[in-house]
Amino acid sequence: MPPAFRLRPAAQADGAFLGDMVVEAVNWRRGGARPRHEVITGSEHSRYLAGWMRPGDAGFVAEDLHGEPVGAAWYRLLPRSDPGFGYVGTGVPELIIGVRPIWRAHGVGRALLQRLCEHARDQGFARISLSVERDNFATGLYRSEGFAVVRGGIGRDTMVKRLR
Numbered sequence: 046m047p048p049a050f051r052l053r054p055a056a057q058a059d060g061a062f063l064g065d066m067v068v069e070a071v072n073w074r075r076g077g078a079r080p081r082h083e084v085i086t087g088s089e090h091s092r093y094l095a096g097w098m099r100p101g102d103a104g105f106v107a108e109d110l111h112g113e114p115v116g117a118a119w120y121r122l123l124p125r126s127d128p129g130f131g132y133v134g135t136g137v138p139e140l141i142i143g144v145r146p147i148w149r150a151h152g153v154g155r156a157l158l159q160r161l162c163e164h165a166r167d168q169g170f171a172r173i174s175l176s177v178e179r180d181n182f183a184t185g186l187y188r189s190e191g192f193a194v195v196r197g198g199i200g201r202d203t204m205v206k207r208l209r
Protein backbone atom coordinates (compact mmCIF):
# COMPACT_ATOMS: atom_id res chain seq x y z
CA MET A 46 0.00 0.00 0.00
CA PRO A 47 1.39 3.46 -0.83
CA PRO A 48 2.37 5.53 2.21
CA ALA A 49 -0.31 7.88 3.48
CA PHE A 50 -0.08 11.64 3.22
CA ARG A 51 -2.46 14.56 3.47
CA LEU A 52 -2.55 18.04 1.99
CA ARG A 53 -3.04 21.31 3.84
CA PRO A 54 -2.87 24.94 2.70
CA ALA A 55 0.60 26.44 2.94
CA ALA A 56 1.14 29.06 5.63
CA GLN A 57 3.63 31.85 6.19
CA ALA A 58 5.68 29.58 8.46
CA ASP A 59 6.30 27.19 5.54
CA GLY A 60 8.77 29.54 3.85
CA ALA A 61 11.86 27.51 4.85
CA PHE A 62 10.30 24.28 3.61
CA LEU A 63 9.35 25.89 0.30
CA GLY A 64 13.01 26.89 0.07
CA ASP A 65 13.94 23.22 0.44
CA MET A 66 11.53 22.36 -2.38
CA VAL A 67 13.03 24.97 -4.72
CA VAL A 68 16.41 23.37 -4.03
CA GLU A 69 14.90 19.95 -4.93
CA ALA A 70 13.44 21.36 -8.14
CA VAL A 71 16.77 22.89 -9.17
CA ASN A 72 18.68 19.71 -8.29
CA TRP A 73 16.19 17.29 -9.87
CA ARG A 74 18.83 15.63 -12.00
CA ARG A 75 20.65 12.71 -10.41
CA GLY A 76 23.83 14.11 -8.92
CA GLY A 77 22.46 17.69 -9.01
CA ALA A 78 23.97 19.40 -5.99
CA ARG A 79 23.70 23.17 -6.19
CA PRO A 80 24.05 24.30 -2.59
CA ARG A 81 20.93 25.50 -0.80
CA HIS A 82 22.22 28.98 0.03
CA GLU A 83 23.27 29.55 -3.58
CA VAL A 84 19.86 28.49 -4.91
CA ILE A 85 17.67 30.40 -2.52
CA THR A 86 19.67 33.61 -2.50
CA GLY A 87 20.38 33.65 -6.24
CA SER A 88 18.21 36.03 -8.25
CA GLU A 89 16.93 33.24 -10.56
CA HIS A 90 15.11 31.45 -7.76
CA SER A 91 14.74 33.85 -4.85
CA ARG A 92 11.84 35.47 -6.71
CA TYR A 93 9.79 32.33 -6.03
CA LEU A 94 10.30 32.67 -2.28
CA ALA A 95 11.10 36.25 -1.28
CA GLY A 96 8.68 37.59 1.28
CA TRP A 97 6.55 34.43 1.38
CA MET A 98 3.60 34.71 1.81
CA ARG A 99 2.68 37.84 -0.08
CA PRO A 100 -0.88 38.74 -1.02
CA GLY A 101 -1.78 36.56 -4.00
CA ASP A 102 0.61 33.74 -3.05
CA ALA A 103 -1.05 30.36 -2.53
CA GLY A 104 0.15 26.83 -2.01
CA PHE A 105 -0.35 23.43 -0.47
CA VAL A 106 1.94 21.29 1.63
CA ALA A 107 1.82 17.49 1.71
CA GLU A 108 2.53 16.02 5.15
CA ASP A 109 3.14 12.52 6.35
CA LEU A 110 0.97 11.18 9.16
CA HIS A 111 3.37 12.66 11.75
CA GLY A 112 2.82 16.12 10.30
CA GLU A 113 6.26 16.27 8.66
CA PRO A 114 6.21 18.11 5.34
CA VAL A 115 7.12 15.91 2.37
CA GLY A 116 6.27 18.09 -0.61
CA ALA A 117 4.78 21.39 -1.67
CA ALA A 118 3.32 23.17 -4.68
CA TRP A 119 2.64 26.86 -4.77
CA TYR A 120 2.09 29.73 -7.16
CA ARG A 121 3.03 33.33 -7.25
CA LEU A 122 2.19 36.24 -9.52
CA LEU A 123 5.42 37.71 -10.80
CA PRO A 124 5.60 41.11 -12.49
CA ARG A 125 6.71 41.63 -16.06
CA SER A 126 9.70 43.55 -14.66
CA ASP A 127 10.90 40.48 -12.71
CA PRO A 128 9.57 37.45 -14.61
CA GLY A 129 10.14 33.84 -13.66
CA PHE A 130 11.33 31.14 -16.07
CA GLY A 131 7.68 30.29 -16.78
CA TYR A 132 6.32 33.83 -17.12
CA VAL A 133 3.62 34.11 -19.77
CA GLY A 134 1.82 37.32 -18.83
CA THR A 135 0.51 39.58 -16.13
CA GLY A 136 -2.17 37.87 -14.10
CA VAL A 137 -1.02 34.32 -14.88
CA PRO A 138 0.41 32.70 -11.74
CA GLU A 139 3.54 30.57 -12.04
CA LEU A 140 3.69 27.22 -10.27
CA ILE A 141 6.62 25.61 -8.46
CA ILE A 142 6.58 22.04 -7.13
CA GLY A 143 8.89 19.71 -5.26
CA VAL A 144 8.66 16.46 -3.31
CA ARG A 145 11.27 15.08 -0.93
CA PRO A 146 13.29 12.34 -2.66
CA ILE A 147 12.12 9.41 -0.52
CA TRP A 148 8.50 10.41 -1.11
CA ARG A 149 8.65 10.58 -4.89
CA ALA A 150 6.56 8.35 -7.16
CA HIS A 151 3.88 7.84 -4.50
CA GLY A 152 1.28 10.20 -5.94
CA VAL A 153 2.20 13.25 -3.83
CA GLY A 154 3.19 15.42 -6.79
CA ARG A 155 0.05 14.71 -8.79
CA ALA A 156 -2.17 15.32 -5.75
CA LEU A 157 -0.44 18.66 -5.04
CA LEU A 158 -0.71 19.71 -8.67
CA GLN A 159 -4.40 18.92 -8.85
CA ARG A 160 -5.19 20.71 -5.59
CA LEU A 161 -3.24 23.81 -6.54
CA CYS A 162 -4.86 24.04 -9.99
CA GLU A 163 -8.32 23.69 -8.44
CA HIS A 164 -7.46 26.47 -6.04
CA ALA A 165 -6.21 28.73 -8.84
CA ARG A 166 -9.45 28.11 -10.74
CA ASP A 167 -11.48 28.92 -7.62
CA GLN A 168 -9.52 32.15 -7.28
CA GLY A 169 -10.66 33.13 -10.77
CA PHE A 170 -7.45 32.56 -12.73
CA ALA A 171 -7.94 31.47 -16.34
CA ARG A 172 -4.45 29.99 -16.75
CA ILE A 173 -1.47 28.80 -14.73
CA SER A 174 2.07 28.36 -16.01
CA LEU A 175 5.32 26.60 -15.16
CA SER A 176 8.78 26.01 -16.53
CA VAL A 177 10.39 22.61 -16.82
CA GLU A 178 13.62 21.25 -18.23
CA ARG A 179 12.68 19.17 -21.26
CA ASP A 180 14.30 15.94 -20.10
CA ASN A 181 12.62 15.98 -16.69
CA PHE A 182 9.97 13.21 -16.46
CA ALA A 183 7.78 15.82 -14.76
CA THR A 184 6.97 17.06 -18.29
CA GLY A 185 4.85 13.91 -18.75
CA LEU A 186 3.12 14.47 -15.42
CA TYR A 187 2.27 18.04 -16.41
CA ARG A 188 0.94 16.96 -19.83
CA SER A 189 -1.25 14.34 -18.20
CA GLU A 190 -2.67 17.10 -15.96
CA GLY A 191 -3.59 19.26 -18.94
CA PHE A 192 -0.52 21.46 -19.36
CA ALA A 193 0.72 22.15 -22.89
CA VAL A 194 3.98 23.64 -24.11
CA VAL A 195 3.53 27.24 -25.20
CA ARG A 196 7.17 28.26 -25.56
CA GLY A 197 10.48 26.47 -25.86
CA GLY A 198 13.83 27.74 -24.71
CA ILE A 199 17.26 26.16 -24.55
CA GLY A 200 16.55 22.78 -22.95
CA ARG A 201 13.54 24.18 -21.13
CA ASP A 202 9.82 24.54 -21.90
CA THR A 203 7.14 26.85 -20.59
CA MET A 204 3.85 25.01 -20.12
CA VAL A 205 0.38 26.41 -19.49
CA LYS A 206 -2.84 24.85 -18.27
CA ARG A 207 -6.17 26.46 -19.07
CA LEU A 208 -8.32 26.46 -15.98
CA ARG A 209 -11.62 27.47 -17.60
Ligand SMILES: CC(C)(COP(=O)(O)OP(=O)(O)OC[C@H]1O[C@@H](n2cnc3c(N)ncnc32)[C@H](O)[C@@H]1OP(=O)(O)O)[C@@H](O)C(=O)NCCC(=O)NCCS
Binds near residue numbers: 069073144150177182
Ligand atom coordinates in the same frame (compact mmCIF):
# COMPACT_ATOMS: atom_id res chain seq x y z
C1 LIG B 1 8.36 16.14 -10.19
C2 LIG B 1 7.79 15.76 -8.83
C3 LIG B 1 7.23 17.01 -8.15
C4 LIG B 1 6.63 14.77 -9.05
O1 LIG B 1 6.14 14.38 -7.81
P1 LIG B 1 5.98 12.83 -7.44
O2 LIG B 1 5.30 12.77 -6.13
O3 LIG B 1 7.29 12.16 -7.59
O4 LIG B 1 5.01 12.36 -8.64
P2 LIG B 1 3.82 11.33 -8.58
O5 LIG B 1 4.16 10.20 -7.68
O6 LIG B 1 2.54 12.05 -8.32
O7 LIG B 1 3.88 10.76 -10.05
C5 LIG B 1 3.33 11.44 -11.13
C6 LIG B 1 3.58 10.66 -12.39
O8 LIG B 1 4.96 10.69 -12.72
C7 LIG B 1 5.48 9.37 -12.91
N1 LIG B 1 6.79 9.27 -12.30
C8 LIG B 1 7.09 9.43 -11.00
N2 LIG B 1 8.41 9.30 -10.81
C9 LIG B 1 8.95 9.03 -12.04
C10 LIG B 1 10.27 8.81 -12.49
N3 LIG B 1 11.33 8.82 -11.65
N4 LIG B 1 10.45 8.61 -13.80
C11 LIG B 1 9.41 8.60 -14.67
N5 LIG B 1 8.12 8.82 -14.28
C12 LIG B 1 7.90 9.04 -12.98
C13 LIG B 1 4.55 8.46 -12.16
O9 LIG B 1 4.55 7.23 -12.79
C14 LIG B 1 3.22 9.19 -12.20
O10 LIG B 1 2.47 8.81 -13.28
P3 LIG B 1 1.24 7.79 -13.05
O11 LIG B 1 0.31 8.50 -12.11
O12 LIG B 1 0.72 7.65 -14.43
O13 LIG B 1 1.84 6.57 -12.46
C15 LIG B 1 8.86 15.10 -7.90
O14 LIG B 1 9.28 13.89 -8.47
C16 LIG B 1 10.07 15.98 -7.63
O15 LIG B 1 10.08 16.76 -6.68
N6 LIG B 1 11.10 15.87 -8.46
C17 LIG B 1 12.32 16.65 -8.28
C18 LIG B 1 12.07 18.11 -8.42
C19 LIG B 1 11.45 18.46 -9.75
O16 LIG B 1 11.79 17.92 -10.79
N7 LIG B 1 10.49 19.40 -9.68
C20 LIG B 1 9.81 19.89 -10.86
C21 LIG B 1 10.63 20.93 -11.53
S1 LIG B 1 9.73 21.61 -12.90
